[in-house]
Amino acid sequence: MHSEMIERMMLALDDELSADEQQQLQSHLLMCGACAEEWAGLRAAHEALTQAITIAPRVDFSERVMMRVVVAATQKKSRRRDIFGLILFVLGTLGVAVMIFAAPLSILARPETLALVVREFILLGHVAAAIYAWITTAMRVLGQMLGSGPLLIMAILMLTITMGWARVMSGQALPKLGVS
Amino acid sequence: MKQHLIEVDPTVILQARQGDARAFGQVVQHYQTPVYNLAYRMLGDAAEAEDAAQETFLRAYTQFQSYRPDLKFASWLLSIAAHYCIDRARRRKHVGFSLDDDLVQETMPSDHTDPTEMVMAREREADAQRLLHTLSPDSRAIVVLKYWHDMSVEEIADTTGDSISSVKVKLFRARQAMAKVSREQAERVTRPTHVGASKGLMTHAL
Numbered sequence: 166m167h168s169e170m171i172e173r174m175m176l177a178l179d180d181e182l183s184a185d186e187q188q189q190l191q192s193h194l195l196m197c198g199a200c201a202e203e204w205a206g207l208r209a210a211h212e213a214l215t216q217a218i219t220i221a222p223r224v225d226f227s228e229r230v231m232m233r234v235v236v237a238a239t240q241k242k243s244r245r246r247d248i249f250g251l252i253l254f255v256l257g258t259l260g261v262a263v264m265i266f267a268a269p270l271s272i273l274a275r276p277e278t279l280a281l282v283v284r285e286f287i288l289l290g291h292v293a294a295a296i297y298a299w300i301t302t303a304m305r306v307l308g309q310m311l312g313s314g315p316l317l318i319m320a321i322l323m324l325t326i327t328m329g330w331a332r333v334m335s336g337q338a339l340p341k342l343g344v345s
Numbered sequence: 346m347k348q349h350l351i352e353v354d355p356t357v358i359l360q361a362r363q364g365d366a367r368a369f370g371q372v373v374q375h376y377q378t379p380v381y382n383l384a385y386r387m388l389g390d391a392a393e394a395e396d397a398a399q400e401t402f403l404r405a406y407t408q409f410q411s412y413r414p415d416l417k418f419a420s421w422l423l424s425i426a427a428h429y430c431i432d433r434a435r436r437r438k439h440v441g442f443s444l445d446d447d448l449v450q451e452t453m454p455s456d457h458t459d460p461t462e463m464v465m466a467r468e469r470e471a472d473a474q475r476l477l478h479t480l481s482p483d484s485r486a487i488v489v490l491k492y493w494h495d496m497s498v499e500e501i502a503d504t505t506g507d508s509i510s511s512v513k514v515k516l517f518r519a520r521q522a523m524a525k526v527s528r529e530q531a532e533r534v535t536r537p538t539h540v541g542a543s544k545g546l547m548t549h550a551l
Contacts, residue, residue: 222378
């Protein structure tokens, strides 16, 4: 009975009781001290809350909010710009890396291109070996003709430079030609 | 004092959602009092309420894209305020409240300039805040939305994210808890009279 009446009291606070239900509640409150006490407490709290005013902020509140909003918007834009810049930097770096490493690799990955490159190197080796042979022969002839001296030293120096260059350029091609 | 929320022009909401700062300024002007009042009732301190209300609008501005125009804007905005204040109230150690007399005076209607009326208004405010601060933060939010913003149980459920039955239960329990405090307060007020009366009776009997 009490719990049912307390539920009715809650509805009564919100003006959601019919006239009959209100009458029944009133009758019960006259007879039941515990419920009357509960009702008095509920009414007192309800009135304290309904009579309280709505507190407004100080007059310049909206200006202060808008200042914070402007700062937040600027920070948001700046953050977005930073992120965009970082993305551009990463993409740019990747692009350069692809150009430096991936493009030559992709060319070399094709068998016909690789064969062409190897052929060119072999050709260069042959040319270098021919030059080497021609210079050594010429030096030998000159040596026989002039004997040892400054020309021989210069010839040996040139021969050494040419050999080194030829070795570098022709790679493994030289031994095949029987030239060391 | 019930104050049903009047929605701002939907065009303004739409413009503010698209990032129009001037339209957002209008939104702030329109909803500043309900948002501030909710924060003040929840936190019981003018400075904290100011900060919480500002934070609410800032969050609304940065999260405007999450607002669905088919929902009531006031419910969405007060939902941000309520959740922020509930979290803040739970985190802080101090659970009391302070009454800002200046704020009460500034907010009072202009016809209430009588000093007696002012004293009574302050007492009513203190009573209301005392009752609210006997409740848990989430129950307090429900009571504020019910009593100050005249929201139905369904609207409160939309705002707090609770189910309708949960809102009903919390409101029921909150009212019972506040009724108990009111009864105890009334007893404290009447007790000295009883003591005085019984002393008088005893003196009289003697």
